[in-house]
Every structure is written in C-alpha cells, then in structure tokens.
Amino acid sequence: MKVSVSMYSLASTIQKEQWGIIDFLDYAREIGLDGVELLDFYWTDKKREIPEVNQYLEQHGLTVSAYDVSNDFVKANAEERKAEIQKVIDAIYTAKELGTNIVRTFCGDVKQGETFKDGEQWIIEGLREAAKVAEKEKVYLAVENHGLLAGKSEQVEKMIKEVNSPYVTSTFDTGNFLLVHEEPEAAFERLKSSISHVHFKDFREKEEGEQMNGFKSVKGVELIGVVPGDGQVNLQKIVQRLKDTGYKEFLSIEYEGFDDAKEANKEAVNRLRELIGRV
Helix, strand or coil, X not given: CEEEEEHHHHHHHHHHHCCCHHHHHHHHHHCCCCEEEEEHHHCCCHHHHHHHHHHHHHHHXXXXXXXXXXXXXXXXXXXXXXXXXXXXXHHHHHHHHCCCCEEEECCCCCXXXXXXXXXXXXXXXXXXXXXXXXXXXXXXXXXXXXXXXXXXXXXXXXXXXXXXXXXXXXXXXXXXXXXXXXXXXXXXXXXXHHEEEEEECEEEECCCCCCCCCEECCCCCEEEEECCCCCCCCHHHHXXXXXXXXXXXXXXXXXXXXXXXXXXXXXXXXXXXXXXXXX
C-alpha cells in the first residue's frame, strides 16, 4: 500500500501561507510521499497549472492518488443537478490529465424543503449519468461516506448497488463513520469489496472546557480531528483488513485538526508507514 496526503489536510497552512498547488507538492516531496490527492477548488488557472503540475510530478516521482470533485447532486432544480453532473464529468477528464483513475465524489445533502427520498434518487440519477463517461474513460467514481445521505456504509452500499456500474466505488473514510455513530470496522466489512480509495482519518470527542469548534455528529457529539492514532478509530485493524483483502492502492491522509498542519501530517505519514510495515 502507498501513502498519500490530501491537499485539504494542509488547509490551514494553505490559507495562512497562501500556498498554491506547487507549494503543496514541494511539501509532499519533502516528507517523502508516494502520492498526493488534489482538489478541484485549489486551482487558480487550471489550464495553465495542469502542465506545470504534471511536469513537477514527473520530475520528482510523485503520483496523483485521487482527484477530488466537490459536487452536490441534491438540488431541487433539474438544471442545477445537470450542472453538478457536468462538474463530475469534467473532473473525470481532469483526473485523466493528471494521470489518476480515481475521482473522489460526493453525493450531497438534504436542504430545507427537500426529502431524503428525493435526495437519494437525485444522487443515484447523477451517479448513473456520470458513470456513463467514467466507464468510457475507465475512471472510478469513488463515493465518499459523507453527510446524512451517504454517511453510513449501508447508504453508500445501496447507492453503489443501485447505480450498478463497476466504475462507481467507495472512498472509505475511516473517520467520517464516527459522525454517524457507526463503527469503522463494521463499515469496512460492508464495503470492503467496493473500496478503490481510502481516507486515513481520525477523531476524538471534544473534552469539557475546550474552546475549539469540532464536527457535530448526528447525535450532537462534537468530534475533534487528530493525528491518526490519537483518536477513536482502530486504524491498525483497518489496515490489516485492507491487506487481507488484497488492497494495494493508496492510503490518503486527511487531517482535520487544529495542530500545525505541516507537523501533524508529517507525523501522520510516519505513523502510517510504520503501521503498514507492521501488518
């Protein structure tokens, strides 16, 4: 298994130090990564930047582990849903330009006046349309467990089955299951046959008196992002099960905590490499 870091893991540093994508790649090279996970909203001039990024990747032996699209299929307006489908299709072509066959895909969430039933149907329809292009281009749409409509493993599993395309798979986010009070190990057993990408993430419960704002679970429990290994997820068991099932792709760190992002991600990489070496 190979180690990657999502550019989103450096969000606080990117904002504070005004990093561009090349700055992130410099950091990735410094900490000895195998790959990087890039996101659609970090481009400033995509047409100009893609050749620069590809040249850097080739020069320094880095790979793009996945390309992330920030889509939302849950729109009451049909034209808006069409635009979101096109956003995913555009991401498929961008992923190919960057040399990856993984597009991390969102589903979307219910807004005021919308129903779960409608939202679920719009997601399935959106994924089916995007999958037509994904199949032609041989790019996997890796649906992340995220939000109320796709937060649980059974929801992700249902959508993958309903779409019924070999190119619609799972981005298994180890931490996000805690936000819907599902044990990540149990979620893994449900989704293990459809995983094409992994987010290596961890959370702990907020302690009384702490001032930072964490992520609220569906039951109102506040969770704080931590360096993987310092929280509630049994990451060793997840890595062991991935190995047992023959997974050989990227484990991509996604850090969402409050410590210095550069140091936190460096520590996460060291821990993950050690963990992979042990199992």
